[in-house]
Amino acid sequence: MDVGGPRQTCLVQIVLEQLDGGAIGATEIDGTGNEKAIERVAREQLPAFVAAREHAGRGEAASEPVVSEQRADAQPPRWVWDDTAVWYPELLRAGVTIERCFDLRLTDALLRNSPHTAAGYSALPAVQQRRHHDSADAALFHLEQPAPPSMAPVAALQRQQSALETSPAGLRLLVAAESAGALAAAEMGHAGLPWRRDEHERLLASMLGARPAEGYRPERLERLALAVADALGAPTINLDSPAELLRTLRSAGLAVETTRSHELQRLRHPAIAPLLEYKTLSRLWSANGWHWLDQWVHQGRFHPVFVPAGVVSGRWSSEGGGALQLPAVVRSAVRADEGWKLIVADAAQLEPRVLAAMSGDSAMARASSSGDLYQGMVDVGAVETRAQAKYGMLGAMYGGTTGESAKVLPRIARAFPRAIGFVEAAAQRGERGMPVSSLLGRGSPEPSEAWRELQAAASAESPDPVTVRRARSAARSQGRFTRNFVVQATAAEWALAWIALLRGALRQRYGADHTTSPHLVFFVHDELIVHAPAHHAEDVRELMHRTAADAGRLLFGESAVAFPVNAVVVDGYDEAK
DNA sequence: GGAGAGGGCGCC
């Protein structure tokens, strides 16, 4: 368990948990804190151990397994380490895959923030995020600041296990799913998303023109910029500067508050059409243009870094390459290899279904029984149109108070009182500064000290009106956050369960070799992509349906709410949906 | 010249 001053302290510790015995009985392979020794252990012994297990599984004599007590018929070993994201990518590069793990860092974060954690868990000292590329900085940092004492991983594991033993089953499930997700995240980043450079370049050329010399804009952007400058009578304008653009638009007589596209769309002026097109294309160029391609796509693969629980709600985030924001227009470059297929699956109306299930709203469960929840809400007579259902529910889950969404909300609340009551209660807790939690027990972060001080100032005697207004606004904002948190975090748990179950099913059926077998390559909140040899594609598609249903049962039992997915077999990502 | 804030926009 590393604490604060990264590399010199006990960096890793690979521990084998003896699951059979019930007791922890962990074996610390190397607890010396010597980084080099630990890395050697990770590289050498782990593959050796895996190989030994494989021999054992085939009934052959195991050659010096690292842990001799491991029986061939036992559950596969669960490797315990401080941080999957630090160790697993390197093992994958060495050709080693792991079936199960226990991630001390992710588990600690869950335990320390969960209201469901059994009393008595004292969190580990803060575990600093550490990645291999920042080792130089970390080492420098360490020279100036001595590391606090570290905790041995076996002790950390014991502390966490003992807290989990007396915590609700949901929290144990969440901890297991979180670690499984961490393995899947590293494996997806390692395998990479199949990406056709030629297709992407063709697309860029058709939309932007030829690739410009370094430091120049593409021809199409240049022309549009000239047209805008012309129409505004401002030959030197820099369209990439919102402040300057706003000033110029105003001096051209246009009444605008911002330069956002949706506001500009309402205007009639010869500069507007080319300006909107400039914004769209400029975005493509800077976010997913040739530079992006050079930086992120190698040997036909885009290798995003997925960060499990990178968002407080438990959603994943990503680092580098903007993996979770791949714009629709570039998805045609995501293509299966020759002889392979992509199976693209996304959950239908995940968040409202999650809300229906967790709130136990039977009317909404009935509405969800057709494939389309929003249409179901129309069919039971709650609202007139599908659009009303959709925007009304989004408003309920996001805290929208204006427009069409606010108008239909009262009707939705009458038809589905438990679902709406559930998010309302979460909002009220947030407004009062109280935390909320997901179904399985992920806790929401507490509001900041500044937030509390503001609330206190507003409830003091004769507060000034500005403070009252600010406090009210901050309270509502926290309420919107907690309102959304309960749904978003539980939806993330469903998705995590789906990933874990699908990953397990794929491994069981096809093995773990991503060069020959179906494997996960992409995940975005409620959508998964598997890359598979064509002859397995239909089978994989069926597995994706089945594991989605299993994920619903795992979280909610035999709930009346189904969690259907749309899953299609395609060659290119753009063909899905 | 690097850090950080803010505008804006892509995704769910």
Place this chain on the structure above:
DNA sequence: AGGGCGCCCTCTCC
């Protein structure tokens, strides 16, 4: 007065 992100750009500040 709509939840969560990451990333690119500009601009200000040190």
